[in-house]
């Protein structure tokens with residue numbers, strides 16, 4: 584992939600971009616818009632977007648993209664909404680393709696009360712910071728580019744993705760890069776996720792999730808004593824699994840988050856299952872932990888079967904992968920990370936390089952320059968019903984995003 588963006592050596596520097604009357608006009612527009620953005624924040628937050636059911640919010644964003652004059656607004660088969668702001672580039676001299684995106688979905692199930700309660704400068708509602716503030720920034724970026732009369736060399740793609748959270752398993756962004764619009768790659772990918780200004784996520788925290796289900800005949804705790812017991816087998820597996828010495832570097836973690844099974848204290852269960860989460864900044868460590876998990880489950884089932892061999896019963900075991908997020912890293916000296924650092928500093932933000940699990944995991948794992956940024960503002964109690972958001976500093980997040988987008992997309996005028 585060619586890197587078009589010129590950060591320090593060639594093309595306009597960040598400092599000279601900041602002096603441009605176009606950028607200044609766009610910044611003025613952002614400052615003037617802040618009260619209106621509060622209304623947009625509330626409007627979008629109150630359209631539910633539970634896991635796997637983002638359609639209503641997607642329709643709204645699609646309509647907004649059309650209203651503000653973006654080109655070729657469309658939805659793909661997974662429900663991602665995509666729009667374009669074309670640059671000067673032609674077929675003969677294609678400019679950089681820059682994607683700016685934000686996820687639509689929340690972690691909250693259907694029928695969660697998503698009405699926003701306002702308390703001074705603070706907005707309370709599930710999902711308001713993760714990721715309604717990101718969506719608001721995405722829409723505002725397009726409007727501010729227009730307000731500044733800014734022309735870029737390359738095309739800027741505006742994307743609202745589905746399925747970022749939890750069991751959504753990055754299905755929206757995965758489709759875009761594996762089979763959809765961006766399967767031939769892009770020159771830069773910026774994901775807006777949550778509030779804050781300092782964090783530049785350039786490392787992708789990989790994770791895998793499994794459901795392990797052990798089954799047996801089941802029976803009476805007294806009358807059938809001596810037959811195989813799925814809960815006992817899982818207990819053996821968990822004892823072994825949790826003794827794994829996960830390294831601190833590269834940072835790695837594991838968790839048996841849910842165990843289920845059985846129906847009564849005096850019944851031998853017919854089935855038991857556990858859900859396991861494995862994370863590491865290194866895909867190699869994830870592979871090692873997965874192999875360990877498979878091994879301890881196999882040993883545990885074998886032990887339980889051999890201890891209860893006299894009964895003539897045996898256990899079955901099913902191993903199912905319930906999620907997979909690849910890991911990787913956009914190098915610190917890549918154009919996109921250097922530009923993000925430089926744009927932050929130019930606006931008085933001291934950035935912090937970060938590792939997290941976001942939509943950028945997919946492009947990063949494919950070697951496409953990608954980062955995730957906070958959209959500005961502050962928040963608390965994320966992913967809980969008491970989530971809140973305050974737009975303090977939001978305008979700075981929007982200005983940084985605009986500067987970075989123009990810097991990567993090539994400032995034509």
Ligand SMILES: [Zn+2]
Pocket residue numbers: 686713714747776777
């Ligand atoms: Zn998020």
